[in-house]
Amino acid sequence: MHRTRDSRSRSKSKSISRRFCSRNVMIFSLIFLAILPPIFFHFRLRRFNQIQLRRCGWIHNPPLVCAHGGDSSVAFPNTIAAYHSALDSRVDCIEIDVSRSSDGVLFALHDRDLQRLSGNTSSRVGHMSSKQIRELSASHQSTEKINDESIATIQDALMLAASSVRQIILDVKVGPPLYEKGLAKDVLSIVSIMIVSLSHCMLHVDMASSSCRS
Numbered sequence: 001m002h003r004t005r006d007s008r009s010r011s012k013s014k015s016i017s018r019r020f021c022s023r024n025v026m027i028f029s030l031i032f033l034a035i036l037p038p039i040f041f042h043f044r045l046r047r048f049n050q051i052q053l054r055r056c057g058w059i060h061n062p063p064l065v066c067a068h069g070g071d072s073s074v075a076f077p078n079t080i081a082a083y084h085s086a087l088d089s090r091v092d093c094i095e096i097d098v099s100r101s102s103d104g105v106l107f108a109l110h111d112r113d114l115q116r117l118s119g120n121t122s123s124r125v126g127h128m129s130s131k132q133i134r135e136l137s138a139s140h141q142s143t144e145k146i147n148d149e150s151i152a153t154i155q156d157a158l159m160l161a162a163s164s165v166r167q168i169i170l171d172v173k174v175g176p177p178l179y180e181k182g183l184a185k186d187v188l189s190i191v192s193i194m195i196v197s198l199s200h201c202m203l204h205v206d207m208a209s210s211s212c213r214s
């Protein structure tokens, strides 16, 4: 008798615990079902945003508008007038072609610009001395900045552009007779002198061969 009452009470408590257990399972299942969709959509949305960012991320960092040799629609490229016109149009960036004279002076000049200015299709910057280039430049000089087709040294060109643009690219031309010899050192020494006073500007030096038409 004693034993039966004991076993009955045990089975009763077992059934209570089973009911309690199944209620817990149900509650947890409901919670799980309730939080599953938000979690699912959170990750879907995150994935969508990541894909969107990969595709359109450049919008937050848009490309710079770069005037190669200044604005060549109004003057010969790489002349003072071309630089002034580009700066007046508020471009983001100016690309300056750099060529070296036979006596090692760096001018903001491309062989083809020199040829157009001199009217001689076979002349090259590297075959002319800085004196000859300055004489040629003087013949195209004007007091009006819109007509001033004089040739600038890279110091002059950097000074002119530095405070008006977000980026300056020096497109260094390797040409005869000196070719690469000491060219990078020459350019970098001028850049490092300039950078002290132009520390707010970025300079990107790009060595290109003179045969590369860019």
Ligand SMILES: *[C@@H]1O[C@H](CO)[C@@H](O)[C@H](O)[C@H]1NC(C)=O
Pocket (backbone or CB within 6 Å): 120, 121, 122, 123, 124, 127
């Ligand atoms: C053109 O340039 C070349 C190379 O510098 C030179 O030899 C030639 O005499 C020049 N021609 C004229 C007409 O100046």
